[in-house]
Amino acid sequence: MDYLRNFFVNLARSWTAWIGGFLPDWGVNLVNYLVVGIILVLMPVIATLTLTWMERKVIGRIQNRIGPNRVGPWGIFQAFADAVKMLIKEDIVPSGADKPVFNLAPILIAGAAALLWAVVPFGRGMIGQNLNIGALYVVAVGSITTIAVIMAGWSSNNKFALLGAFRVVAQLLSYEIPMVLSIATVVLVTGTMRMGDIVERQVAPFIVVLPVAFITYLLAAAAETGRAPFDLLEADSEIVAGYFVEYSGLKFGWFYIAEYGNLFAIAAITTTLFLGGWRGPFVSVAPALGPFYFVIKSVAVIFVLMWIRGTWPRFRIDQMLAFAWKVLVPASLANLLWSAIVLQIGRQPEQLGPTIVQMILLLVGNVAILAVTGLLLGRAARRYAAQHGWAGA
């Protein structure tokens, strides 16, 4: 029972002890790094195989359909069938394509999706590398996606792909800012950039302390990964598939894997930053529960994103940029400023994480920011509608 209570850590210990029996210390480290590395690199693939099925089922239900139900029980092997199909498809490179760049783009984008997993804490101590600049790393690795997408769009020699790449530049650059600002708020409040420590210091999930930061991060992250309603870079009804329109077979598959890997990754990071990560009831008694809580919370976030995809229409590019610069950036700046002020009030030395009073003050400030933003938006919408003589806007 004790073994089960901290199952994953104990499993790792037994494993290390076992291979330590016949390997030198450096060998043990090498093997352990390799095993963890392979698990983390496989995360996007695992995410794709599970999340495509989940997305198709969820959206099927939203759309009053059954969804996949032919391959395996409840269609759970549908994703494998799709993967096989993708593997055996012909690999087509357009004749006018810039071949090295064209081939590099899917590798880069899938690589970026895998790299994100290095700093995600699945449970106490269960983290690939508890980097001291973890939050910064998340932002930096996320930007690699941008470059890969531009590479794909530019090298395809396709006008739709190029238009998709244009949009990517505009969209990802603008949404990077509110995303960084909302992560910075969390970093400020917890006083650390280590992803593992951010969870440790989240006594109450930050979603109830910093709702503005949570909403901003979720929206910006959805935009970063091109999820609805910000899926302009691959808007199928406008520019067909956007930047990866010319890809086929396994290269297309890598984009697919990157998309779902990123989806899971942003859900995981949202969970880490705002939903208390692996924290939950009885985790102190049985740390092995941590990963389960973590996955459940992540899946809940993913479900919300799928729900949005299944129900909302898409923004237009100008509206989307306006939304980022005129709404998200000011709101998250105000939030950052308020957090900085609150944390200076009654600050004790050696303080780890915010005190109760500070948390209440933060929440009050956040609610005020939300209210003011909503008020201003509503007023602007009414004024705009009145100017143009529209009713019911």
Added chain:
Amino acid sequence: MTAETIATAQATAAASHPYNEVVPGAVLEATKTGLVVSPDRIVELARYLRDEQGYDYCSMVTSIDWPQYFEVVYYLYGAATPKDALVLRVRLTDKANPVMPSLTSVWRGADFQEREVYDLMGVRFEGHPNLRRILLWEGFEGHPLRKDYKEPYFEEESKPFKSRHPDGAHQWAEDRVPWKDNVSYPVGWDPDLWRSPEVQYRRIMGVDEATGNGDGLRTERILVNMGPQHPSTHGVFRMVIAVEGENVVGLEPEMGYLHRCHEKIGERNTYIMNIAFTDRLDYVSSMSNNLGYVLAVEKLMGLQVPERAEYIRVIMAELTRIISHLIAVGFLFNDLGAYFTPALYGMRERELILDLFEAAAGSRMMCNYMRFGGVMADLPAGWVERARNLVWNRLPKVMEDFENLLSGNEIFQSRTHGVGVLTAAEAINYSMSGPMLRASGVPYDVRRAEPYSIYDRFEFDVCSRPEGDVWARFRVRMDEIYQSLRILKQALDGLPEGPIMPPGKKQYQVRVPAGEAYARIEGPKGELGFFVVSDGKPNPYRYHVRAPTFINLTSLEKMTLGHKIADAVVILGAVDIVLGEVDR
């Protein structure tokens, strides 16, 4: 007598016509089926009719190939203040080189229709801004609607072809005529050397203008082909778009990928064969197509339709309108990027209505239900109860859901307000019809302006919105569903017992007296007109369809310029085209 002396003789006969006092020598003859107008004075007369007489709406342009001359026919109505039809007929006696001035400067709505006449009949319109082939491609030899045109695999002038049944067995024409034997190209035309004519897009590409935005930065437009294979062109429609960044600076619709020369086949068919053939026009609303066609032929035959059949026709037509609008609204959201959800909810209700169609007509989509003088079969037992349940209980609830989930969506509102605006005057001038016209603030509905069937008995409102944007088009369609439900309630309540066909034996070969008739109905997508000319034979001499979505596309360029690419898709979605009808 030469052509000139004929003209002078007619001129003296019709000199007393009131229009001749304003535009001397314009009206050559006032016939039962319209005014015969001199091609030299028609532009003047048209401008006078538009500005002074209130004939602001050029509903239909078509042409007839008579043995002595080509006749181009313009059907004019008043849209701002409803007026009865005025028909202008231009007779072009020079059959080798028929030329007449274009009326696009008066009614922009004549643009595509004149191009169609040029394409299919070979009448050239001087002064037309873009007189190119519209439905056929540049390598097509001949003008198919001319009576001397023989298509590949030509067998006989009219169906049923006796050559298909040599020994009582059926034989495919394609098996007997080897491929390519009678496909011909224009002189000096080599299909292998044919390249997409870039030159035709010079206008939208602005290559003749200086490029650059003034600050020394050289910019370049790129030409994007939206379609014919594109997820949101609703079929094989192609929008050639010139873009600067995200902004649309030029647009040219290209169509005809689904062209099958419906009208030529219609002339080969017997009258009754065409009923089934009209199903294939706008395949979403086959019942309405049937209705329009049988009304036109009934006008010629002078048939009286039994009461019950009239009610059934109205019920079917209104159910069709609901289907069409549900699909239009659902797929508008698809174009906006809502990932099929509203479309599938619309489809679900459509299935229920299609069940009703299947029960009555035996077919879900290609209903082939109306007949000259009535309908094909009576409603089966229990049909009315199912329809009542749908109309009174199910559909109002569904509409409530649609209102709650769709109309109030912030993103939807911000995407559609102020997008693709057409003012009332523009909408009329561009011959918009149906929801497109009403969304621009013109409360013009054929069911009210010129009631057909028994629409004068029902209470309903003509839905119209002043904004003229995509939002208004959405709103008008939603409101029309409520009005259709209102009509359906009255029709289902008033449905009498009785025969569904006029007395007499059922005929396969109907006798249609010589003459011409134009029947127009308020189809779900706009004014759907059928123009039938009979010479007393078993096949129509001329059969023309006024396809509402084809003509609604005339204003696509006007609506789209200056918007973003994403808006172009939405504006096209709000036109609600069906390619079966556009390309015919």
